[in-house]
Amino acid sequence: xxxxxxxxxxxxxxxxxxxxxxxxxxxxxxxxxxxxxxxxxxxxxxxxxxxxxxxxxxxxxxxxxxxxxxxxxxxxxxxxxxxxxxxxxxxxxxxxxxxxxxxxxxxxxxxxxxxxxxxxxxxxxxxxxxxxxxxxxxxxxxxxxxxxxxxxxxxxxxxxxxxxxxxxxxxxxxxxxxxxxxxxxxxxxxxxxxxxxxxxxxxxxxxxxxxxxxxxxxxxxxxxxxxxxxxxxxxxxxxxxxxxxxxxxxxxxxxxxxxxxxxxxxxxxxxxxxxxxxxxxxxxxxxxxxxxxxxxxxxxxxxxxxxxxxxxxxxxxxxxxxxxxxxxxxxxxxxxxxxxxxxxxxxxxxxxxxxxxxxxxxxxxxxxxxxxxxxxxxxxxxxxxxxxxxxxxxxxxxxxxxxxxxxxxxxxxxxxxxxxxxxxxxxxxxxxxxxxxxxxxxxxxxxxxxxxxxxxxxxxxxxxxxxxxxxxxxxxxxxxxxxxxxxxxxxxxxxxxxxxxxxxxxxxxxxxxxxxxxxxxxxxxxxxxxxxxxxxxxxxxxxxxxxxxxxxxxxxxxxxxxxxxxxxxxxxxxxxxxxxxxxxxxxxxxxxxxxxxxxxxxxxxxxxxxxxxxxxxxxxxxxxxxxxxxxxxxxxxxxxxxx
Amino acid sequence: xxxxxxxxxxxxxxxxxxxxxxxxxxxxxxxxxxxxxxxxxxxxxxxxxxxxxxxxxxxxxxxxxxxxxxxxxxxxxxxxxxxxxxxxxxxxxxxxxxxxxxxxxxxxxxxxxxxxxxxxxxxxxxxxxxxxxxxxxxxxxxxxxxxxxxxxxxxxxxxxxxxxxxxxxxxxxxxxxxxxxxxxxxxxxxxxxxxxxxxxxxxxxxxxxxxxxxxxxxxxxxxxxxxxxxxxxxxxxxxxxxxxxxxxxxxxxxxxxxxxxxxxxxxxxxxxxxxxxxxxxxxxxxxxxxxxxxxxxxxxxxxxxxxxxxxxxxxxxxxxxxxxxxxxxxxxxxxxxxxxxxxxxxxxxxxxxx
Ligand code: SF4
Ligand code: SF4
Numbered sequence: 001x002x003x004x005x006x007x008x009x010x011x012x013x014x015x016x017x018x019x020x021x022x023x024x025x026x027x028x029x030x031x032x033x034x035x036x037x038x039x040x041x042x043x044x045x046x047x048x049x050x051x052x053x054x055x056x057x058x059x060x061x062x063x064x065x066x067x068x069x070x071x072x073x074x075x076x077x078x079x080x081x082x083x084x085x086x087x088x089x090x091x092x093x094x095x096x097x098x099x100x101x102x103x104x105x106x107x108x109x110x111x112x113x114x115x116x117x118x119x120x121x122x123x124x125x126x127x128x129x130x131x132x133x134x135x136x137x138x139x140x141x142x143x144x145x146x147x148x149x150x151x152x153x154x155x156x157x158x159x160x161x162x163x164x165x166x167x168x169x170x171x172x173x174x175x176x177x178x179x180x181x182x183x184x185x186x187x188x189x190x191x192x193x194x195x196x197x198x199x200x201x202x203x204x205x206x207x208x209x210x211x212x213x214x215x216x217x218x219x220x221x222x223x224x225x226x227x228x229x230x231x232x233x234x235x236x237x238x239x240x241x242x243x244x245x246x247x248x249x250x251x252x253x254x255x256x257x258x259x260x261x262x263x264x265x266x267x268x269x270x271x272x273x274x275x276x277x278x279x280x281x282x283x284x285x286x287x288x289x290x291x292x293x294x295x296x297x298x299x300x301x302x303x304x305x306x307x308x309x310x311x312x313x314x315x316x317x318x319x320x321x322x323x324x325x326x327x328x329x330x331x332x333x334x335x336x337x338x339x340x341x342x343x344x345x346x347x348x349x350x351x352x353x354x355x356x357x358x359x360x361x362x363x364x365x366x367x368x369x370x371x372x373x374x375x376x377x378x379x380x381x382x383x384x385x386x387x388x389x390x391x392x393x394x395x396x397x398x399x400x401x402x403x404x405x406x407x408x409x410x411x412x413x414x415x416x417x418x419x420x421x422x423x424x425x426x427x428x429x430x431x432x433x434x435x436x437x438x439x440x441x442x443x444x445x446x447x448x449x450x451x452x453x454x455x456x457x458x459x460x461x462x463x464x465x466x467x468x469x470x471x472x473x474x475x476x477x478x479x480x481x482x483x484x485x486x487x488x489x490x491x492x493x494x495x496x497x498x499x500x501x502x503x504x505x506x507x508x509x510x511x512x513x514x515x516x517x518x519x520x521x522x523x524x525x526x527x528x529x530x531x532x533x534x535x536x537x538x539x540x541x542x543x544x545x546x547x548x549x550x551x552x553x554x555x556x557x558x559x560x561x562x563x564x565x566x567x568x569x570x571x572x573x574x575x576x577x578x579x580x581x582x583x584x585x586x587x588x589x590x591x592x593x594x595x596x597x598x599x600x601x602x603x604x605x606x607x608x609x610x611x612x613x614x615x616x617x618x619x620x621x622x623x624x625x626x627x628x629x630x631x632x633x634x635x636x637x638x639x640x641x642x643x
Numbered sequence: 644x645x646x647x648x649x650x651x652x653x654x655x656x657x658x659x660x661x662x663x664x665x666x667x668x669x670x671x672x673x674x675x676x677x678x679x680x681x682x683x684x685x686x687x688x689x690x691x692x693x694x695x696x697x698x699x700x701x702x703x704x705x706x707x708x709x710x711x712x713x714x715x716x717x718x719x720x721x722x723x724x725x726x727x728x729x730x731x732x733x734x735x736x737x738x739x740x741x742x743x744x745x746x747x748x749x750x751x752x753x754x755x756x757x758x759x760x761x762x763x764x765x766x767x768x769x770x771x772x773x774x775x776x777x778x779x780x781x782x783x784x785x786x787x788x789x790x791x792x793x794x795x796x797x798x799x800x801x802x803x804x805x806x807x808x809x810x811x812x813x814x815x816x817x818x819x820x821x822x823x824x825x826x827x828x829x830x831x832x833x834x835x836x837x838x839x840x841x842x843x844x845x846x847x848x849x850x851x852x853x854x855x856x857x858x859x860x861x862x863x864x865x866x867x868x869x870x871x872x873x874x875x876x877x878x879x880x881x882x883x884x885x886x887x888x889x890x891x892x893x894x895x896x897x898x899x900x901x902x903x904x905x906x907x908x909x910x911x912x913x914x915x916x917x918x919x920x921x922x923x924x925x926x927x928x929x930x931x932x933x934x935x936x937x938x939x940x941x942x943x944x945x946x947x948x949x950x951x952x953x954x955x956x957x958x959x960x961x962x963x964x965x966x967x968x969x970x971x972x973x974x975x976x977x978x979x980x981x982x983x984x985x986x987x988x989x990x991x992x993x994x995x996x997x
């Protein structure tokens with residue numbers, strides 16, 4: 001029996017754990033109770049993070065399409081064919097889509113390969129755009145605000161302001177602190193449309209109507225500082241947000257009573273804080289509070305995937321070099337050139353995921369490298385994704401599991417999964433975490449940094465490292481802010497990444513603010529149907545689906561569910577867990593009605609994971625070009641019981 | 644019969660034992676784990692540690708365990724795991740000894756669980772009585788410690804430069820007989836001092852969990868739905884409480900197979916892994932009906948199983964030994980003592996007695 005220290009590879013908390021192995025491989029995990037992140041706790045995913053290592057349903061060997069048929073090929077053969085293929089396209093016709101599950105070392109190599117080997121800035125990862133408003137916030141805030149703050153900081157605050165954080169299950173280690181704080185007598189101000197399991201423990205719970213969060217925050221700032229313009233009268237605000245003036249006052253008073261305030265929000269919630277406007281308004285509110293005497297303020301933006309924070313910081317973004325430096329930042333570009341041994345870097349901002357997909361559709365982008373399977377979640381429209389991918393002239397996938405991505409690919413390289421890969425992550429606190437190789441790799445699986453180095457070498461550009469530590473060393477030389485980071489110092493500040501941004505966004509706060517436009521309910525369609533991320537985003541995680549226990553838990557929720565609260569459900573004649581007919585002006589579909597007390601009356605929630613199945617009745621999603629995020633439709637609906 | 648083992652002889656004694664030795668060691672960041680055959684100088688002595696993150700009962704009932712390997716090629720071929728080797732667990736705490744004895748009873752009650760029972764037969768427990776309980780320990784409330792009167796094979800009581808050795812079973816007796824050279828008779832007064840130490844240790848506990856009151860409240864169904872709802876709200880269904888609980892026995896069984904080889908032979912294995920009654924999929928029946936579809940009912944059921952009189956009668960004890968591990972793992976402060984004391988006070992916040 002051997003135990004090895006590593007980090008869970010599922011969510012942005014980044015919990016420390018030990019794997020336990022015997023002759024039969026990795027057989028379990030032990031949470032680390034000395035770790036400041038999780039203090040001995042693991043959520044259901046962490047307890048089962050070893051299980052995918054025991055699952056043999058994997059891609060073992062490189063696969064290539066040769067003369068129209070797909071077959072296993074020799075590794076070096078695959079490399080030379082890929083190298084030859086890539087050389088045929090000019091750099092601006094090649095794109096790379098990375099993954100938020102890549103280690104920092106892998107992500108750094110994705111950024112470097114794209115820029116130094118291919119010469120393109122069309123580099124991005126799905127979900128990146130949801131973090132951009134948070135970067136803006138980082139730019140806007142001044143001294144005395146700690147962002148991201150740590151989990152421990154949450155316990156030191158006298159008031160927790162939690163905005164749109166949803167179910168306690170989504171961000172377990174943050175939830176643990178929130179619950180501990182309230183049990184020990186702390187105060188929670190919850191601003192969330194959901195009546196989640198946090199609600200009964202809140203000193204004050206405000207449930208704004210969907211999408212009215214930004215206006216609500218503006219109104220709060222307006223109460224605290226009369227020079228802030230609120231373009232609506234009090235009664236209008238109440239009717240738009242569904243929050244009374246008294247409640248707003250009470251919230252303002254609670255905020256003013258605080259000396260140490262910690263604000264927590266969900267960067268992936270679809271109803272609240274993902275919109276840039278909401279984040280501007282939160283930044284504004286925090287500024288006002290600092291002026292009104294709140295002595296210390298911490299902000300914790302919660303991120304869903306294990307290394308979204310790292311991928312962004314390593315430069316897997318069309319406008320960013322490693323260290324959150326802009327691609328137009330000459331100093332960093334020059335440094336990168338000399339370190340990477342090249343003459344120049346592409347200077348124009350590249351395309352993000354959404355634009356890359358459109359560019360493939362209209363023939364501007366012709367070759368694509370995809371790492372991992374995050375794209376499956378970010379583009380819930382399977383049909384469209386298939387169609388887009390079929391247009392790519394050279395599609396290279398680095399993936400552990402078969403999916404429609406590998407189905408469409410001309411070349412597939414097997415990817416090392418959690419436990420086989422090593423390197424570092426950056427969790428939501430900005431803490432560097434170490435990921436250890438705890439199991440032998442299956443077949444010819446490699447980490448993406450290794451595959452990319454091999455491809456570069458096959459292209460005649462020498463790129464090689466002896467191990468992932470060497471990659472990290474190079475990063476430290478490139479980005480001075482990271483030079484003193486020591487990932488294995490788990491509990492001191494030597495493992496915390498903190499940047500100050502001086503560029504990137506103009507930092508101007510938008511003054512205009514509008515009321516959300518939502519369809520009106522009627523007697524025929526009494527419900528407002530919205531798409532929201534519910535519970536754990538398991539559907540997003542092919543790794544989780546290869547754990548036997550997590551797969552079992554997921555299957556439970558595998559039919560399309562629509563949530564309503566039980567009072568509403570009974571009044572509509574529905575029964576919990578029973579078939580129902582969902583009707584909208586666009587059509588009707590069979591679903592399962594599930595009672596969930598977190599849903600406010602008048603609203604029905606379609607978990608995002610089922611959206612693709614019900615697109616026909618719910619409506620078409622849109623890509624917001626400006627932010628690069630998906631905007632789901634909101635529609636009116638009715639539900640009735642069926643047999 | 645009581646004996647004395649001088650501390651300078653402990654290493655030699657441990658090295659003289661046959662079979663594998665499991666003993667507590669401290670890892671780089673401070674956690675305590677049981678390691679197999681660790682270097683003797685790394686083995687923790689009584690006052691160096693409170694308890695391991697995971698109970699050493701996991702050595703006999705691991706999180707995942709291969710039950711057999713199979714090969715399907717015409718006639719199925721089954722390969723059973725190798726016979727277990729003798730195992731000595733040194734440094735196991737009293738609560739975990741109590742848990743082990745419960746598991747032995749449970750796994751050989753109606754249905755004999757061969758993998759566990761075979762290992763248990765070959766396992767010897769050398770426990771060390773606790774004199775410095777941890778901040779999460781509450782074993783006196785659950786007949787789980789801190790000193791054992793029964794259940795151990797050998798129990799060591801730390802007296803500074805020597806251990807008082809108490810023999811609790813035939814297995815323990817045999818171990819000593821074969822190694823008489825390490826022991827000397829203990830002076831009679833030590834027994835009295837030992838009892839005094841046990842008494843003094845009882846004063847050192849920081850928390851209490853009034854299990855009797857909990858059992859009474861549950862059995863008489865005196866707990867309001869509202870209280871259950873409020874407590875369950877803080878459970879995030881991580882399963883941690885069941886996984887670290889040394890008395891929890893549930894498991895799930897899955898088959899894995901390797902990709903089919905070119906000659907059509909299928910190779911694979913069947914394994915079992917820990918399961919938890921707090922998971923939604925756990926109580927799912929084959930037909931797709933779930934008798935406990937919501938978190939509140941699963942949460943309630945968990946405590947009924949551990950605490951109600953009905954189960955006490957069946958299992959012979961409350962389903963808790965007071966090791967305190969659930970306190971460490973729980974996300975919502977709804978661990979055993981927090982729940983029991985909430986039931987007792989019938990109110991919510993600040994429920995833990997300090
Ligand atoms: S909270 Fe996140 S990092 Fe921790 S165990 Fe759960 S999924 Fe893994
Ligand atoms: S440890 Fe706590 S949060 Fe986890 S399942 Fe048990 S009661 Fe729920």
